[in-house]
Amino acid sequence: MSVWRQLVGQEPAVAVLSAAAAGEGMTHSWLFTGPPGSGRTVAARAFAAALQCESRTGCGECAHCRTVMAGTHADVRFVEPEGLSISVAEMRSLVQTAARRPSTGRWQIVIVADADRLTEGASNALLKAVEEPPARTVFLLCAPSDHPEDVMVTIRSRCRVVTLRTPPADAIARVLIERDGIDEERARWAASVCGGHVGRARRLATDEAARSRRAEVLRIPVSLRRPDDVFAFADLLITAAEADAVAESARRDEAEEAELRIAMGGDGTGRGTAGAKRAAEAAVNQLRKRQKSRATRTQRDSIDLALVDLANFYRDVLVYPTGATLTHPDHEDQIRSAAERWSPESTLRRLEAVLECREALQLNVKPRIAVEAMVTALARG
Amino acid sequence: MSAGTSHPPAVHVVLGDEELLVERAVRDTLAAARRVDPAVDLTRLKAADLTAPYLLEMISSTLFSEGRVVVLEAAQSVSEEIGKAILDYAKAPSDGVVLVVLHSNSGGTKAGKALPAALRKAGAQITECAKITKPAEREAFVKAEIRRAGGKIDAAAVTALIDAVGSDLRELAMAASQLVADTGGTVTEEAVRRYHRGKAEVNGFAVAEKVVSGDRAAALESLRWALQIGVPHVLIADAIADAVRTIARVSAAGRGNPYSMAGELGMPPWKIRRAQSQARGWSREALAESMAIVARLNADVKGAAADPEYALERAALEIAAARSNR
Numbered sequence: 238m239s240v241w242r243q244l245v246g247q248e249p250a251v252a253v254l255s256a257a258a259a260g261e262g263m264t265h266s267w268l269f270t271g272p273p274g275s276g277r278t279v280a281a282r283a284f285a286a287a288l289q290c291e292s293r294t295g296c297g298e299c300a301h302c303r304t305v306m307a308g309t310h311a312d313v314r315f316v317e318p319e320g321l322s323i324s325v326a327e328m329r330s331l332v333q334t335a336a337r338r339p340s341t342g343r344w345q346i347v348i349v350a351d352a353d354r355l356t357e358g359a360s361n362a363l364l365k366a367v368e369e370p371p372a373r374t375v376f377l378l379c380a381p382s383d384h385p386e387d388v389m390v391t392i393r394s395r396c397r398v399v400t401l402r403t404p405p406a407d408a409i410a411r412v413l414i415e416r417d418g419i420d421e422e423r424a425r426w427a428a429s430v431c432g433g434h435v436g437r438a439r440r441l442a443t444d445e446a447a448r449s450r451r452a453e454v455l456r457i458p459v460s461l462r463r464p465d466d467v468f469a470f471a472d473l474l475i476t477a478a479e480a481d482a483v484a485e486s487a488r489r490d491e492a493e494e495a496e497l498r499i500a501m502g503g504d505g506t507g508r509g510t511a512g513a514k515r516a517a518e519a520a521v522n523q524l525r526k527r528q529k530s531r532a533t534r535t536q537r538d539s540i541d542l543a544l545v546d547l548a549n550f551y552r553d554v555l556v557y558p559t560g561a562t563l564t565h566p567d568h569e570d571q572i573r574s575a576a577e578r579w580s581p582e583s584t585l586r587r588l589e590a591v592l593e594c595r596e597a598l599q600l601n602v603k604p605r606i607a608v609e610a611m612v613t614a615l616a617r618g
Numbered sequence: 619m620s621a622g623t624s625h626p627p628a629v630h631v632v633l634g635d636e637e638l639l640v641e642r643a644v645r646d647t648l649a650a651a652r653r654v655d656p657a658v659d660l661t662r663l664k665a666a667d668l669t670a671p672y673l674l675e676m677i678s679s680t681l682f683s684e685g686r687v688v689v690l691e692a693a694q695s696v697s698e699e700i701g702k703a704i705l706d707y708a709k710a711p712s713d714g715v716v717l718v719v720l721h722s723n724s725g726g727t728k729a730g731k732a733l734p735a736a737l738r739k740a741g742a743q744i745t746e747c748a749k750i751t752k753p754a755e756r757e758a759f760v761k762a763e764i765r766r767a768g769g770k771i772d773a774a775a776v777t778a779l780i781d782a783v784g785s786d787l788r789e790l791a792m793a794a795s796q797l798v799a800d801t802g803g804t805v806t807e808e809a810v811r812r813y814h815r816g817k818a819e820v821n822g823f824a825v826a827e828k829v830v831s832g833d834r835a836a837a838l839e840s841l842r843w844a845l846q847i848g849v850p851h852v853l854i855a856d857a858i859a860d861a862v863r864t865i866a867r868v869s870a871a872g873r874g875n876p877y878s879m880a881g882e883l884g885m886p887p888w889k890i891r892r893a894q895s896q897a898r899g900w901s902r903e904a905l906a907e908s909m910a911i912v913a914r915l916n917a918d919v920k921g922a923a924a925d926p927e928y929a930l931e932r933a934a935l936e937i938a939a940a941r942s943n944r
Contacts, residue, residue, distance in 0.1 A: 463870075465872075467866075468867050602917045603856070603859070603916060607916070611913075613906045617906045
């Protein structure tokens with residue numbers, strides 16, 4: 238099975254990439270852009286597999302293809318920040334390893350999953366390597382867009398850009414049915430409400446909790462009535478996100494810490510263990526910092542997901558009279574009645590409040606303050 | 619602290635850790651001892667690095683019965699052995715030697731914890747020097763200080779002095795004695811204002827309260843003071859945001875008994891009661907507007923604005939404008 242089959246509805250991009258893997262139009266740095274869920278990292282990974290592939294096609298069968306897709310290939314480095322940003326120290330060490338010659342494959346490949354999370358310093362560290370790359374090294378960067386806010390212009394100008402499109406709902410539904418074995422009705426529903434996000438579609442199709450969370454969020458616009466509701470709904474959004482972060486920490490934090498302690502010999506007793514204990518303590522403190530950053534990100538991502546659903550709802554209300562395709566077709570009744578009740582201006586104001594809240598969260602505003610201000614604005618219209 | 623008696627008690631326990639008062643108690647004891655015998659000398663010992671024999675040597679009478687004041691610091695962390703030595707001494711003190719035991723009255727070892735009660739039973743003099751935390755206690759302290767320096771002060775002047783100098787007792791004591799010397803005895807509010815200006819302590823909450831009360835001038839004044847003494851911008855912004863959302867939250871919940879609402883709103887009753895009275899001047903529209911203002915302010919003080927101080931001032935003005943625009 239070809240590695241390209243993992244990319245859903247991206248035929249034009251696949252054509253460009255497989256030609257490059259075969260030797261036509263190859264270059265040393267690539268930038269994958271596209272809306273969230275369109276499969277930027279999947280595309281980068283598949284391209285890496287095709288580059289290393291024995292037959293140069295991305296056959297999906299040879300050892301190179303399989304190890305790249307499993308993330309264990311010796312010459313493919315995959316950087317995916319779990320925290321809020323990629324630091325300059327991380328990037329410097331990555332650039333050093335990137336300068337090595339490939340050991341088993343044809344190329345030394347570095348994939349940066351969220352290049353928009355590079356700090357300014359990290360971007361500059363990467364820039365040097367992208368400017369004068371070693372002969373057999375390829376950089377694959379993934380970012381939502383090639384806007385200067387996401388990727389530095391100097392890096393952008395040294396990359397070949399591959400733009401992914403929002404995958405059509407049919408293609409997503411087909412993948413859910415064929416690959417994940419989901420029954421057709423649910424797959425079609427999930428594909429129609431996911432907003433072109435393949436991973437979200439799969440989550441909605443398979444996870445009951447995700448479905449009920451979405452339903453709760455979409456209840457907010459139509460059931461904001463009493464002044465009390467503002468705080469009830471804001472609380473709903475925030476506690477759900479906090480619960481997500483706590484669940485994520487509970488799942489991983491302690492195990493990670495215990496593992497690190499064992500690795501550092503921190504639990505030793507007897508003579509001569511004091512030094513190891515101290516070193517372990519320092520390492521554990523660093524780990525905790527990373528974990529905290531991860532928890533913050535989990536919480537923000539979770540709120541952001543709800544905000545995107547909300548924003549799409551208002552967008553639907555706004556465009557309903559024009560008959561455009563809805564992002565929440567299953568809520569058509571509510572959307573129709575809202576479109577009749579609200580003036581386009583007030584809908585637009587609400588949409589803007591949601592988008593402002595997303596931006597505020599990016600700027601580190603306390604989630605509770607930002608969300609309560611947003612819901613207040615939603616209630617006001 | 620009335621150590622005016624001619625013979626100081628053999629064991630004097632100073633309880634608490636308000637440094638100024640503790641120092642003063644030690645000084646008084648020393649002075650009292652010197653009144654009896656001007657050649658008395660002062661020895662300071664740390665309880666933690668003391669051995670029992672050394673302590674015994676220090677507190678036994680000398681050959682020529684020279685007077686001596688031994689100050690034992692941090693007595694809460696004495697070992698059992700030394701604790702026993704101190705108790706034994708309290709039961710049979712030697713002539714001319716005064717032992718002053720400084721005890722923080724918190725933490726410490728097991729023997730250290732039991733020490734004050736045991737010494738009290740053995741007849742030692744106890745002086746309480748607990749930290750002053752309540753405003754009323756601080757006011758009483760200032761009054762006592764002025765009286766001690768031989769002056770008089772009225773209530774308004776006390777408040778003005780604490781506002782201007784802050785809550786550090788040492789500074790308050792110095793300011794009090796200086797004021798008495800400068801004014802010749804009667805300290806009025808006017809006299810305080812002549813020598814002390816400004817506010818020593820303004821926190822974010824004080825600023826926030828002024829901002830939501832709609833008093834534009836007072837809000838800006840306290841904000842400037844807070845910025846002047848270096849209260850972090852983020853703390854002020856958070857306090858303002860909290861004040862606004864508390865009012866919004868409480869007024870959205872409607873009228874009710876603060877005690878029964880406390881559980882539902884997740885706030886203490888006093889906060890609800892205060893917010894209920896503050897909410898009277900606010901319309902729903904104004905609150906909605908202010909919620910947006912504080913959300914933006916929160917981003918501004920975290921780097922979105924070029925100048926966080928300007929952002930704070932603008933937000934304070936905008937909130938006041940939103941409130942009066944009913």
